[in-house]
Amino acid sequence: MTDIERVGVVGCGQMGAGIAEVCARAGLDVKVAETTGEALEIGRTRLFNSLSKAAERGKISAEELESTQARLTFTTDLGEFADRDLVIEAVVENEQVKTEIFQVLDQVVTRPDAILASNTSSIPLVKLAVATSRPDHVIGIHFFNPAPVQKLVELIPALTTSEGTLSRAQVFTEKVLGKHAIRAQDRSGFVVNALLIPYLLSAIRMFESGIASREDIDNGMEMGCAHPMGPLKLSDLIGLDTVASVAYSMYEEYKEPLYAAPPLLQRMVDAGRLGRKTGSGFYTYE
Numbered sequence: 001m002t003d004i005e006r007v008g009v010v011g012c013g014q015m016g017a018g019i020a021e022v023c024a025r026a027g028l029d030v031k032v033a034e035t036t037g038e039a040l041e042i043g044r045t046r047l048f049n050s051l052s053k054a055a056e057r058g059k060i061s062a063e064e065l066e067s068t069q070a071r072l073t074f075t076t077d078l079g080e081f082a083d084r085d086l087v088i089e090a091v092v093e094n095e096q097v098k099t100e101i102f103q104v105l106d107q108v109v110t111r112p113d114a115i116l117a118s119n120t121s122s123i124p125l126v127k128l129a130v131a132t133s134r135p136d137h138v139i140g141i142h143f144f145n146p147a148p149v150q151k152l153v154e155l156i157p158a159l160t161t162s163e164g165t166l167s168r169a170q171v172f173t174e175k176v177l178g179k180h181a182i183r184a185q186d187r188s189g190f191v192v193n194a195l196l197i198p199y200l201l202s203a204i205r206m207f208e209s210g211i212a213s214r215e216d217i218d219n220g221m222e223m224g225c226a227h228p229m230g231p232l233k234l235s236d237l238i239g240l241d242t243v244a245s246v247a248y249s250m251y252e253e254y255k256e257p258l259y260a261a262p263p264l265l266q267r268m269v270d271a272g273r274l275g276r277k278t279g280s281g282f283y284t285y286e
């Protein structure tokens, strides 16, 4: 069905850990990389806790929990990605950091037809592609938070991506991971964030201007439009730093006021109130 059996995931934050979990649960050999031993330990704990929760809720059996954990290995050395068939980069939404990772992956991954993918939400894929000597094998595979729950992935070919890479990525995400794939052009925000981010920014502006309380804004969309979570709760889930970075990339690309981040968002990011991951954002968390 697919020639992809060994997957590497760069970054074990909420997205990286979720992507690694999805791949390991699909039966793949998954190696996860982080920059430091401490970050790796935090990431491993996040991932294993999520797997244990899946077992507690009866989504996987005790045997599956054990075999899934055994398929996961962890490293701080990207050199160990030499034998990977597919690498998915899921680090912070920063073009320079991502570009450097793609340069390193290009050096270390030996299989000539390996796919180098990014989970970026908004950075042009072509910039990551041309940082490598194999721009035809670079593609965006964008997952949604929480990755083990959300059915969708966006596939984003750069101008340089080959049809073969795109169709292998599609078969992999749909047939192996069981996701639904949609395709988008390499334009900041792709499909989902191009629609979602202006909505989240509008909600933050509404809250900032005092039109309604955070609870009333969120209840408005949860009870009025049947959204699973309101926009302020969702911003906290995504991470306010990520919402801000995606908004900046989109504003940079289109120069449209609807993508401009409201001052409150930036102040909260500056204050380190990044949402669930730091324990406080629009709401506070244990």
Ligand SMILES: C[C@H](O)CC(=O)SCCNC(=O)CCNC(=O)[C@H](O)C(C)(C)COP(=O)(O)OP(=O)(O)OC[C@H]1O[C@@H](n2cnc3c(N)ncnc32)[C@H](O)[C@@H]1OP(=O)(O)O
Residues within 6 Å of the ligand: 050, 057, 120, 121, 143, 144, 145, 146, 147, 148, 149, 150, 193, 196, 228, 229, 234, 238, 242, 246
């Ligand atoms: C910005 C980026 O580029 C792109 C993005 O990621 S945009 C963000 C997209 N994500 C969304 O819009 C999320 C919207 N919210 C939701 O879908 C839901 O509120 C939610 C799944 C987060 C939580 O659902 P909710 O019903 O409130 O809570 P809960 O009952 O705890 O969870 C529902 C199911 O999801 C599972 N789940 C929740 N969080 C999970 C996680 N982090 N990992 C794995 N499973 C999880 C639960 O186990 C439960 O499964 P079950 O029904 O089979 O037992």
